[in-house]
Amino acid sequence: MEHAVETTLTVNGIEVTRRIEPRRNLVDFLREELGLTGSHVGCEHGVCGACTVRVDGEIVRGCLMLAVQANGCKVETIEGLSDSGELARLQKAFHDRNALQCGFCTPAMLMAARDLQLKNPKASREEIRTHLSGNYCRCTGYQAIVDAIEDVLHG
Amino acid sequence: MKAPSFAYAKPRSLEEAFDLLERPGAKILAGGQSLVPSLNMRLSSPELLVDITGISSLAGIQVGRTFRIGALVTHAQIERSAEIRKQVPLLAEAAAHIAHPAIRNRGTLGGSLALADPAAEYPACALALNATLVLLGRKGERRVPAGSFFKGLFETDLRTGELLAAVEFPRVERSAFLELARRQGDYAIIGLAGVADGSGRRIAFLGAGATPVLAKGASAASSLEQALKALGNDIDPPADLYHSSATKLHLAKVLLSRAWNTLSKPH
Amino acid sequence: MGKAELPLHAPGTQLDKGYIGQSVPRANAQRLLQGRGSFTDDLIFPRLAHVAFFRSPYAHARVKRLDFKRALRSPGVIGVFDGRAVAEYCKPWMGVLAHLKGIRSPEQHAIAIERACWQGEAVAAVVAESRGQAEDAVGLIEADWEELPAVVDMDEALAGKVVIHPELGDNICFKREHDTGGVDEAFAKADVVVEETYNFGRHTGVCIEGRAILADYNAGEHSLTVYHATQAPHMMQDIFSRHLGIPEANVRVIAKDVGGSYGIKVHVYADEMATAALSVMLRRPVKFVADRLESFLSDIHAREHKVKVRLACTKEGEILAFDLDDLTAIGPYSVYPRTSGIEGNQVVNLTGGPYKHQKYRAKMNVVFTNKNVTCQYRAVGHPIAVALTEAIVDRAALELKMDPAELRRRNLIPDDAYPYTFPSGIKFEKLSHHRTLDKLLELMDYKSLRAQQADFRKKGVTRGIGLAAMIEVTNPSPAFYGVGGARISAQDGATLRFEPTGMVTVLCGVTEQGQGTEGIFAQIAASAVGVTVDKVRVITGDTGVTPYGGGTWASRGAGIGGEAVLLAGRALRSNILDVAAVVLKMDKAELDIVKNEVVNRLTLEAKLPLAELGRIAHFRPDTLPVDFQSELTVTRSYTPRQYAFTFSNGIQASYVEVDPETGFVKLLKHWCVEDAGTVINPMLVDEQIRGGVVQGIGAALYEECLYGPDGQLLNGNMADYLVPMSSEMPDIVCAHIETPTKQSQLGAKGVGEAGTAGAPGAVMNAINDALAPLGARVTAMPFTPERILVALRKI
Missing domain, CATH: 3.30.465.10 (Uridine Diphospho-n-acetylenolpyruvylglucosamine Reductase; domain 3)
Known part of the structure; x- marks a missing residue:
């Protein structure tokens, strides 16, 4: 911990202060230090999107941001947005449409879907597909996911 | 794929940043979207990251x-x-x-x-x-x-x-940006960024060399036919994993054809 | 016994099949939707150590010296081990099976000793307090290597100038020849003979969750608990036991949530065996999660076939014979315990599968190379057999100037021809090729689509339509592995437990990989017992808890596990009614169970809530006659026996637009009509098919593990290895024909691999249909823009 930096951030509404090694990225910090294992590690080079979390209101790749960079930031994860009810409609639509199989990509998929819902609530089917283009799902054919989001946006 | 150890500093002023950047092994961290993956892959091992996002x-x-x-x-x-x-x-x-x-x-x-x-x-x-x-x-x-x-x-x-x-x-309203990527958001196989104004056209290509390349001949050409001919001399794209140099040159020409009208409209 | 044996009771629905055929959302999705699943990497134990591997940078090299001195001094390091040290605790293995006659493979160790045979093979392991520290120390291991000549190309492997394993004499792992006789005669009398060679790129599964294992050895009781992202917990229990020398009863394998499998997580991996051995050696829990870069280097790869195929037919379009020559390369070892000979074997078994020709000859060679190992990945062999069959059939249609749908209609095995023995020797119980074809053509409005395609052609837009009929192996009997000596269960058991509250707990040997196994088991159990689906809890993936079983592979979950659940559910209903008869002092034959109540069978009058029955049976059995004992936990098992495999069938269609200037392919739409027998949950089945189709599209358009001439993997990361993403994927329309198998009462045939089996062929034919007027044709997957441009002679 020779380089550890004291870092204070708000995670799902709770302020936490930790001494963090700079090399530790945000998703590893959330998972290993705070036990928030809903954000997943899929590729660690910013391609699969499984680590998507929200920082100061914008979605980011948790593997491409150092935890120390989150000093002073408001971080929100799948656990927080589930408990606040913010994702409830999307979660229900995903459940009703079976828009998930193994569920590993799902928390991030929901974060991306929520981001779209906030930014472009009238998004077309094609725009939905484009907005999710950075979130890898190997199980579904993406169609049920797109259908579920469409249900929420247009339903 | 865990990054190697390094120190971190977040200067609040340019002066402070310049001081930090003089330290051995210092590297600038901005958005980190290219640097952090290279750290995770241990392709880069700086001793100090200077996070300039606070300036x-x-x-x-x-x-x-x-x-x-x-x-x-x-x-x-x-x-x-x-x-x-x-x-x-x-x-x-x-x-x-x-x-x-x-x-x-x-x-x-x-x-x-x-x-x-x-x-x-x-x-x-x-x-x-x-x-x-x-x-x-x-x-x-x-x-x-x-x-x-x-x-x-x-x-x-x-x-x-x-x-x-x-x-x-500069303000340039007439422009064309085209690229060919296998999937949305991928690095393009080849791409074209072109502008046109009273002083002429400037057409640059990405994925076409060791740097972005200004296609001077093609930019100055008076017809598409001439431009396509000139492009072969302007760029010599390096092969990538899936595409040969010849394929990329062909695709560059396709992009040039597709952008040509936009960049050639009379004022 | 067939489907007529249903009705399954139908609480909450009007149908006599209960929840069978209903799109019930699955209960276990709820935790995943909140990020509250429990994947192996989410687990943290006291004294948990982490392992990272030092992997060979060369495709083939002798390890002359390994120096761990600096690594051992690195902060947080607990130990550094080479292959010999780990071999003291873990016996080597050999990936051969007796029924694949002549298959050979050298011994493989958990950590390679002296020689690495592919880039990425582990030669040392570092255990440390954190994964980051373990990686730091890996970087400090010093090694002297002597590079050995690498065999990379499969033709060179077959030629055998350089032999990878000198003790084997050549590079041939396995070969098979099959000949019905009369093939040359058929070709001699044929009006039309077409021949083509197809290349299939090597690709891999890219599970979004890397392979993951947490092994926890307890020295006090000489027991090993392994939390493992696996598809086959009992198979792994047996393997950990035998190779680590721990009694099987002391080994427990628990598969919690698993982040995608598709066959990737059903094999024995050297680094996972090493992780378990290290836990024993260090007497503490050790975790290994393959990161993305090492996943590409060490998860099994698949496919990589080069197949020459010839087809003979009459001018009326009657197919007379297929003649096949397949060459496939599998890396330096046949993978344990399922072997790497199965995929090629399946190509021989399945080529030409939907058609009624009688003459067939096949030759197949499986060769070793110095690339990562290959093994069974979703749809094993099917994508190859289907694509080459369907491509050569389309080639024949082109030659005959016959509509591809019509040519298929003339040759598909008639729907009334079953049972049917195919010239490769496989037997079909009952398939429905003509009904699926008819339904597909109607679904896609084939005629209008052809008209639309012609209109577009006039406008200079290059569109193509491709069809791919298929058969799919499901519900394997012991003929797949057991007869060859592999200790892989062909049977699965299900235990149903009636709880005091009236709930039903289901325990089954088939695992949940996200496909919805637990959901459909709940539907089957609820229907069979007579409770509502919310009253059912399902537990899978724990050898310490569930009945013995094979797990998830070869599209067997619904057909085998589901049948076991159905049989156990019926038995439980009968046992519950025994209790009810005693409590109510009525004849059992007068009673039934509907919607969590014991009812009068004829009047449906409610007699006794199940919760009350549960209370009496569990807590007040003193109120029942002294000679009566309730039996409210029952177990039933199921093994398919009548056929080696239950085959399903289906047909897919792809509609694409090719940009002849760029060589880019746009997928416009995709259709799949599948006959998987009884469909238990259409919503789950449809999206599983779509996911499979998308994986097949990946093979057709994007995915290939590219190797350099020195055996270096060139694109082993997710930026360079292209998987299908949402933007480029089409909408996929699914429909079903249901021809239940009569081997089971449930009638489910299985559907997990159908999408992947058929999609590459459909896309290939669609692209070639688009290119045909331009005089171009492509035969090497994936169909990159460059390959299409070359075919179009643009470069």
Whole structure:
């Protein structure tokens, strides 16, 4: 911990202060230090999107941001947005449409879907597909996911 | 794939940043969307990361005679800026091709240009727009035209201790940005950033060499046919994993044909 | 017994099949939607150590010296081990099976000793307090290597100038020849003979969750608990036991949530065996999660076939014979315990599968190379057999100037021809090729689509339509592995437990990989017992808890596990009614169970809530006659026996637009009509098919593990290895024909691999249909823009 930096951030509404090694990225910090294992590690080079979390209101790749960079930031994860009810409609639509199989990509998929819902609530089917283009799902054919989001946006 | 150990500092002023950058093994961290993956893959092992995102003078968009865009402005901000979309549409169009929303929220204009990945969108745009890069160092400011900034593969005119502060773009409403990527958000196989105004055309290609390449012959040509012929001399694209040099040249010509009318409309 | 044996009771629905055929959302999705699943990497134990591997940078090299001195001094390091040290605790293995006659493979160790045979093979392991520290120390291991000549190309492997394993004499792992006789005669009398060679790129599964294992050895009781992202917990229990020398009863394998499998997580991996051995050696829990870069280097790869095929037919379009020559390369070892000979074997078994020709000859060689190992990945062999069959059939249609749908209609095995023995020797119980074809053509409005395609052609837009009929192996009997000596269960058991509250707990040996196994088991159990689906809890993936079983592979979950659940559910209903008869002092034959109540069978009058029955049976059995004992936990098992495999069938269609200037392919739409027998949950089945189709599209358009001439993997990361993403994927329309198998009462045939089996062929034919007027044709997957441009002679 020779380089550890004291870092204070708000995670799902709770302020936490930790001494963090700079090399530790945000998703590893959330998972290993705070036990928030809903954000997943899929590729660690910013391609699969499984680590998507929200920082100061914008979605980011948790593997491409150092935890120390989150000093002073408001971080929100799948656990927080589930408990606040913010994702409830999307979660229900995903459940009703079976828009998930193994569920590993799902928390991030929901974060991306929520981001779209906030930014472009009238998004077309094609725009939905484009907005999710950075979130890898190997199980579904993406169609049920797109259908579920469409249900929420247009339903 | 865990990053090696390094120290971290987040200066609040340029002076402080210049001090830190003099330390051995220091490296600038901006949005981190290219640097952090290379750290995770242990392809890069800096001793100190100097996080410049706290320096407010590097942020923001100033509209004056030119567009001055701070190095820390993110792709998402560029994509969403109504001013940019209206007056330098090339940049806004290019931004939408960069990776995916979550990455565009963190990645910065300055980071992309300073990294100088020849397959990236902004370097080709800067070259086509003949942008001016504003470099700051302890000794003061240097203003470098894009044409002189990109020196080689991932190599720029930035000197040790300097950082890219902002980029000045001229207003150019007539432009075309086209790229061919296998999947939305991928690095393109080849791409074209072209502008046209009273003084003529400037067409640059990405993915076409060790740096973004200005297709001088094609830009100056008076017909598409001539331009296509000239392009073979302008660029000699390196093969990538899936495409030979010949394929990329062919695709560059397709893009040139598709952009030609837009860039050739009479005023 | 067939489907007529249903009705399954139908609480909450009007149908006599209960929840069978209903799109019930699955209960276990709820935790995943909140990020509250429990994947192996989410687990943290006291004294948990982490392992990272030092992997060979060369495709083939001798390890002359390994120096751990600096690594051992690195902060947080607990130990550094080479292959010999780990071999003291873990016996080597050999990936051969007796029924694949002549298959050979050298011994493989958990950590390679002296020689690495592919880039990425582990030669040392570092255990440390954190994964980051373990990686730091890996970087400090010093090694002297002597590079050995690498065999990379499969033709060179077959030629055998350089032999990878000198003790084997050549590079041939396995070969097979099959000949019905009369093939040459058929070709001699044919009006039309077409021949083509197809290349299939090597690709891999890219599970979004890397392979993950947490092994926890307890020295006090000489027991090993392994939390493992696996598809086959009982198979792994047996393997950990035998190779680590721990009694099987002391080994427990628990598969919690698993982040995608598709066959990737059903094999024995050297680094996972090493992780378990290290836990024993260090007497503490050790975790290994393959990161993305090492996943590409060490998860099994698949496919990589080069197949020459010839087809003979009459001018009326009657197919007379297929003649096949397949060459496939599998890396330096046949993978344990399922072997790497199965995929090629399946190509021989399945080529030409939907058609009624009688003459067939096949030759197949499986060769060793110095690339990562290959093994069974979703749809094993099917994508190859289907694509080459369907491509050569389309080639024949082109030659005959016959509509591809019509040519298929003339040759598909008639729907009334079953049972049917195919010239490769496989037997079909009952398939429905003509009904699926008819339904597909109607679904896609084939005629209008052809008209639309012609209109577009006039406008200079290059569109193509491709069909691919298929058969799919499901519900394997012991003929797949057991007869060859592999200790892989062909049977699965299900235990149903009636709880005091009236709930039903289901325990089954088939695992949940996200496909919805637990959801459909709940539907089957609820229907069979007579409770509502919310009253059922399902537990899978724990050898300490569930009945013995094979797990998830070869599309067997619904057909085998589901049948076991159905049989156990019926038995439980009967046992519950025994209790009810005693409590109510009525004849059992007068009673039934509907919607959580014991009812009068004829009047449906409610007699006794199940919760009350549960209370009496569990807590007040003193109120029941002294000679009566309730039996409210029952177990039933199921093994398919009548056929080696239950085959399903289906047909897919792809509609594409090719940009002849760029060589880019846009997928416009995709259709799949599948006959998987009884469909238990259409919503789950449809999206599983779509996911499979998308994986097949990946093979057709994007995915290939590219190797350099020195055996270096060139694109082993997710930026360079292209998987299908949402933007480029089409909408996929699914429909079903249901021909239940009569081997089971449930009638489910299985559907997990159908999408992947058929999609590459359909896309290939669609692209070639688009290119045909331009005089171009492509035969090497994936169909990159460059390959299409070359075919179009643009470059």
